[in-house]
Amino acid sequence: MSEGQSLQRTPLYGCHLEAAARMVDFAGWEMPVQYTGVIEEHRAVRTAAGLFDVSHMGEVRVKGAGAEAFLQRLTPNDVSKLVPGRAHYSGLLTDQGTYIDDILIYRLAPEDFLVVVNASNAPRDFEWIASRAAGVPDVEVVDESDRYALLALQGPQAASIIAPLASPDVTGLKYYGFTQGTVDGVPALISRTGYTGEDGYELYLAPEDAPRVWRRLLDAGAVPAGLGARDTLRLEAAMALYGHEIDETTTPWEAGLGWVVKMDKGDFLGRDALAAQKGQGVPRKLVGFEVQGRGIARQGHTVVSEGGTVGAVTSGTWSPTFEKALGLAYVPPEMAAVGTALAIDVRGRALPAVVVEIPFYRRAR
Amino acid sequence: MYPRDYLYSREHEWLRVEDDLCVVGITEFAQQELGEVVFVELPEIGQVFNANDELGTIESVKAVAEVFTPVAGEVVEINDAVVDDPELLNEDPHGEGWLIKIRFSSADDLKIMMKAEEYEEYVQSGEA
Numbered sequence: 001m002s003e004g005q006s007l008q009r010t011p012l013y014g015c016h017l018e019a020a021a022r023m024v025d026f027a028g029w030e031m032p033v034q035y036t037g038v039i040e041e042h043r044a045v046r047t048a049a050g051l052f053d054v055s056h057m058g059e060v061r062v063k064g065a066g067a068e069a070f071l072q073r074l075t076p077n078d079v080s081k082l083v084p085g086r087a088h089y090s091g092l093l094t095d096q097g098t099y100i101d102d103i104l105i106y107r108l109a110p111e112d113f114l115v116v117v118n119a120s121n122a123p124r125d126f127e128w129i130a131s132r133a134a135g136v137p138d139v140e141v142v143d144e145s146d147r148y149a150l151l152a153l154q155g156p157q158a159a160s161i162i163a164p165l166a167s168p169d170v171t172g173l174k175y176y177g178f179t180q181g182t183v184d185g186v187p188a189l190i191s192r193t194g195y196t197g198e199d200g201y202e203l204y205l206a207p208e209d210a211p212r213v214w215r216r217l218l219d220a221g222a223v224p225a226g227l228g229a230r231d232t233l234r235l236e237a238a239m240a241l242y243g244h245e246i247d248e249t250t251t252p253w254e255a256g257l258g259w260v261v262k263m264d265k266g267d268f269l270g271r272d273a274l275a276a277q278k279g280q281g282v283p284r285k286l287v288g289f290e291v292q293g294r295g296i297a298r299q300g301h302t303v304v305s306e307g308g309t310v311g312a313v314t315s316g317t318w319s320p321t322f323e324k325a326l327g328l329a330y331v332p333p334e335m336a337a338v339g340t341a342l343a344i345d346v347r348g349r350a351l352p353a354v355v356v357e358i359p360f361y362r363r364a365r
Numbered sequence: 366m367y368p369r370d371y372l373y374s375r376e377h378e379w380l381r382v383e384d385d386l387c388v389v390g391i392t393e394f395a396q397q398e399l400g401e402v403v404f405v406e407l408p409e410i411g412q413v414f415n416a417n418d419e420l421g422t423i424e425s426v427k428a429v430a431e432v433f434t435p436v437a438g439e440v441v442e443i444n445d446a447v448v449d450d451p452e453l454l455n456e457d458p459h460g461e462g463w464l465i466k467i468r469f470s471s472a473d474d475l476k477i478m479m480k481a482e483e484y485e486e487y488v489q490s491g492e493a
Contacts, residue, residue: 038426039401228400228427294404296424318403318426347422 010055011149011207015214019224027120029056032226041229042320045196049155050225051217054202055210058122058145060115060129066138067111074132074269075105076252078262082107087176087191090260091252092117092128093270097277099246101125102257104193106178114144114189114204118242132269149210153222154200154233156363161220162201166190170201184216195230197237197361232317238288238328238358244299244314245286245328253277254330256286256358284311285336288358289344291316291325295351297344303329304345310335313344319360326360327353366393366485368459372475373484374435377493379459380478383466387436387475390463391423391454394488399425402451407443407465414438416474420465423454434467436474442466 007030016023021032032053034041044050062071072079077090084107092100101121106114117125122145130141153162159171165184170192173179178191189204205213218224231241240246245255251274252261261274291297296318303311316327335342338357343350367373372380377395381388396402404424414420416437423430443465447453454462469475479487487493 033427034400037401232426294406296404296429298429318424320426 011210012053034226034228035224038228039320041225042232044223045155049157049222051222052152052225054152055149056119058117059148061142061144062113063140064138070139076261078265097251097270097273098248149205149207151203154194154196154198158200196233235315236361254282284330285333287336287355289353290356292352296325297327302345304343367481369481372478376433386466387469388463389465393458396455396458400427402454405448405451408440412440436469438467438469440465441468
C-alpha cells in the first residue's frame with residue numbers, strides 16, 4: 001500500500017489545499033504543517049489569532065452510572081472534583097505510573113464524559129480504556145473520533161473573533177470551562193482550552209459543519225496555522241508532547257506534571273509505582289534550556305558531561321518569540337537547577353546551553 | 366524558476382561555474398522544503414573537500430539539512446551575508462543566498478550534474 005492511500009484526512013482537507021498549505025504525514029494523517037510559514041503563523045497566534053485544524057485528535061465517550069468511578073480508577077487526576085461544564089488535564093498511566101498518553105477529560109453530564117486523546121495514540125488509547133471497562137457494570141465506552149472535527153482558535157483576539165458567532169456567550173468562560181451551544185448557527189462544544197500558551201477556544205463540531213465554521217473564522221480575522229507553529233507555540237509554553245517529553249518510560253513526577261496526580265483521592269492505576277518513586281526520588285527531571293551558542297538542540301541530542309551521556313533533549317526548536325534556540329531535556333536532578341550549564345552533543349559538537357525557568361513564555365493577563 | 370546556466374545535484378545544491386571557481390548554493394526546492402532558515406554554518410576559507418563531502422549545515426525552524434559539495438576543491442570565499450542574515454536563503458536562494466565559492470580540482474565532477482530541465486523533472490517526479 002502506498003503512503004497516499006493509507007493516510008487519513010480530516011474534514012478540513014479541502015480547506016487546507018485552498019489555503020495552499022504544505023501537507024505532511026503526521027501520525028498517519030495528512031495534515032497542514034504550515035501555510036505561509038511557521039514564524040509568521042506563530043507570531044499571528046501570539047499577537048492576534050490563529051486557527052488550527054486538530055481534527056486528528058481522538059475522542060472516546062465514557063458513559064453510565066459507573067463512569068465516574070471507572071475514570072477515577074483509570075486516571076490520576078480527581079474526576080470526583082470535575083463538575084459538568086468543566087474539563088481537566090490528566091493521563092492514562094501504566095501500572096508503572098508511566099504514560100500511555102496525556103488526555104483531557106470533559107464532564108458533559110454527571111454520567112457522561114468525553115476523553116480527548118492524541119492522534120498518534122488514539123487506537124491504542126481506545127483499546128486501553130475499553131479493555132479496562134470490559135465487565136465493569138454501568139460503563140459504556142465508545143470511540144467517537146469520527147463524530148468530531150476539532151478546531152483550535154488561539155490568540156489574544158480569539159475571544160473577540162468568536163464572540164459574535166457563538167451562542168451562548170463564551171467570553172465569560174473560565175479556563176478549562178466549556179459549554180454546548182452553537183457557532184455560526186451549528187452545534188458546537190466550545191471550550192476555553194488550548195495548546196499554545198495563549199487565551200483561546202477549542203470547538204468540537206460535526207465533521208460536515210467544520211469547513212463552514214473554518215471559513216467563517218478566517219473571514220473574521222483568524223490566520224490559518226499549521227502543526228509547525230503548534231509545536232513552537234506549545235514548546236515556548238513548555239507543554240508536554242507525547243513521544244517527546246512523555247512516553248511509556250516517563251512518569252508525571254519526572255515530567256514536571258505532578259500537579260495532575262492526586263495521591264489522596266484513593267487508588268488508581270499506577271498509584272503504587274508513583275508512591276514508590278515519590279519516596280525514592282526521581283532519577284531525572286525535565287528542564288527547560290536556552291542554547292548559548294549558534295545552533296539548535298533537537299529531540300534525540302544528548303546532554304553530555306565529562307564525556308558521558310547524562311541526559312537527552314526531548315524537544316528543541318528556534319523560538320520565534322525569543323529569537324533563540326530553546327528546548328526541553330531530561331537531566332539528573334542535580335543538574336536541574338536554573339542556571340546550571342549544560343553541554344548538548346549536536347552532531348559531534350558540544351553546544352553550550354543553560355537551564356532556565358519554564359514555561360519560557362507566559363502570556364500577560 | 367531554475368537558472369539555465371546552473372548545474373544541479375540530486376541533493377538540491379546548485380553550482381554556477383565562473384572560470385576555475387564554482388559558486389555553490391541550495392535550490393528553491395530545498396529552501397521551500399526547509400522553511401524559514403535561522404542558522405547557516407559554513408566551512409572556513411582554505412578548507413579542502415572531496416566531492417560529496419558535507420561542507421555545512423542549514424537549520425530551519427523545523428529541521429536541519431546538511432549541505433554537500435558536488436565538486437572537490439578548496440573553499441576560496443564564503444558568503445558572510447547569508448550567515449548574518451539567513452533569511453537570504455529563503456528570499457533569494459539562487460542569488461544573494463549563495464553559500465561558498467570553491468576552486469574545483471576536476472571538471473569531471475561537473476559531468477554527472479543535472480541541467481536545469483533535468484532537475485526540474487527530477488523535483489516534479491516526486492523522487493526528490
